[in-house]
Amino acid sequence: xxxxxxxxxxxxxxxxxxxxxxxxxxxxxxxxxxxxxxxxxxxxxxxxxxxxxxxxxxxxxxxxxxxxxxxxxxxxxxxxxxxxxxxxxxxxxxxxxxxxxxxxxxxxxxxxxxxxxxxxxxxxxxxxxxxxxxxxxxxxxxxxxxxxxxxxxxxxxxxxxxxxxxxxx
Amino acid sequence: xxxxxxxxxxxxxxxxxxxxxxxxxxxxxxxxxxxxxxxxxxxxxxxxxxxxxxxxxxxxxxxxxxxxxxxxxxxxxxxxxxxxxxxxxxxxxxxxxxxxxxxxxxxxxxxxxxxxxxxxxxxxxxxxxxxxxxxxxxxxxxxxxxxxxxxxxxxxxxxxxxxxxxxxxxxxxxxxxxxxxxxxxxxxxxxxxxxxxxxxxxxxxxxxxxxxxxxxxxxxxxxxxxxxxxxxxxxxx
Numbered sequence: 001x002x003x004x005x006x007x008x009x010x011x012x013x014x015x016x017x018x019x020x021x022x023x024x025x026x027x028x029x030x031x032x033x034x035x036x037x038x039x040x041x042x043x044x045x046x047x048x049x050x051x052x053x054x055x056x057x058x059x060x061x062x063x064x065x066x067x068x069x070x071x072x073x074x075x076x077x078x079x080x081x082x083x084x085x086x087x088x089x090x091x092x093x094x095x096x097x098x099x100x101x102x103x104x105x106x107x108x109x110x111x112x113x114x115x116x117x118x119x120x121x122x123x124x125x126x127x128x129x130x131x132x133x134x135x136x137x138x139x140x141x142x143x144x145x146x147x148x149x150x151x152x153x154x155x156x157x158x159x160x161x162x163x164x165x166x167x168x169x
Numbered sequence: 170x171x172x173x174x175x176x177x178x179x180x181x182x183x184x185x186x187x188x189x190x191x192x193x194x195x196x197x198x199x200x201x202x203x204x205x206x207x208x209x210x211x212x213x214x215x216x217x218x219x220x221x222x223x224x225x226x227x228x229x230x231x232x233x234x235x236x237x238x239x240x241x242x243x244x245x246x247x248x249x250x251x252x253x254x255x256x257x258x259x260x261x262x263x264x265x266x267x268x269x270x271x272x273x274x275x276x277x278x279x280x281x282x283x284x285x286x287x288x289x290x291x292x293x294x295x296x297x298x299x300x301x302x303x304x305x306x307x308x309x310x311x312x313x314x315x316x317x318x319x320x321x322x323x324x325x326x327x328x329x330x331x332x333x334x335x336x337x338x339x340x341x342x343x344x345x346x347x348x349x350x351x352x353x354x355x356x357x358x359x360x361x362x363x364x365x366x367x368x369x370x371x372x373x374x375x376x377x378x379x380x381x382x383x384x385x386x387x388x389x390x391x392x393x394x395x396x397x398x399x400x401x402x403x404x405x406x
Binding site for chain 1: 297301324342
């Protein structure tokens with residue numbers, strides 16, 4: 001008997017009570033979509049829908065990187081020593097690389113390996129066909145836990161670090 | 170006389186040089202292209218950049234068959250951008266692109282419901298064909314008979330294999346959760362070796378810096394105790 005998606009969801013406090021302060025307040029639509037998708041993710045995962053969980057978890061993962069990086073253009077520019085312009089047409093792979101490169105050291109307890117993209121890519125029929133049986137459920141479990149850890153770390157980061165376009169006393 | 174399309178001296182003094190390797194159409198030449206460096210700003214004059222472009226396949230061939238000819242690309246070369254999976258090992262070595270520690274073994278996780286009676290090394294490897302290994306291990310100790318060993322967990326982040334964060338693995342990985350629950354879990358190495366995960370331990374080991382590409386900031390590593398498992402090479406009977 002493996003961990004059920006429901007039992008994982010129950011342990012994931014940040015998935016159930018997400019704080020998205022790390023997204024700048026002016027990106028209200030971003031927050032709205034992410035919170036809706038998180039609610040739907042918890043609902044399908046609690047009903048043990050593994051494929052739907054992979055699809056939604058992958059979408060939320062991409063949306064979180066998208067929104068966070070978009071709000072951190074100035075900081076990335078400072079760190080790389082030249083202007084950084086966020087490209088909204090890039091892929092999850094690209095956002096993950098940028099996040100790990102410029103923020104990886106800020107989150108030493110967070111593990112966001114390149115293979116996460118492969119888990120998300122199981123949404124494609126050919127990818128799942130070539131994967132071993134049970135891989136979709138494993139991917140759903142890993143993505144749920146990873147999202148929970150990411151949300152927890154970013155919530156703490158949002159409280160401690162000023163975000164672009166927001167005033168902090 | 171240009172060889173392989175490339176003049177002996179392809180860039181003049183003060184010019185920048187860029188080697189661009191691509192996958193795609195076959196070629197048997199290195200094509201030089203001289204461009205104003207500031208073309209994006211509409212500047213047509215100097216400084217110039219000479220872009221030598223060719224295929225990964227052809228450059229790899231030259232490295233093997235005519236290494237002296239491409240030698241001038243290497244002194245003081247700086248790798249600006251690369252995608253490891255599209256490059257050959259010869260090119261990675263030639264440009265000293267180091268993305269993993271020596272002795273890294275890349276592995277896939279094999280869960281208890283994926284490994285059972287009748288599974289052979291070949292069938293396990295076949296089920297992982299074309300898929301990126303999920304984790305890596307670097308052995309820190311091995312028994313004289315090679316039946317048991319200890320190793321540090323690695324993950325691939327930004328094309329580089331680095332020692333994993335103990336908390337990251339413990340929070341997110343399915344195999345750690347399975348191990349905690351007493352469910353058997355295995356690691357399948359690219360070479361076909363199969364290991365049973367016996368135990369995890371978080372250790373403080375500053376001396377492991379010599380085994381990894383980049384030390385953990387707190388010198389804490391997740392060490393795993395492994396025991397070799399020997400499934401049959403071929404199906405029985």
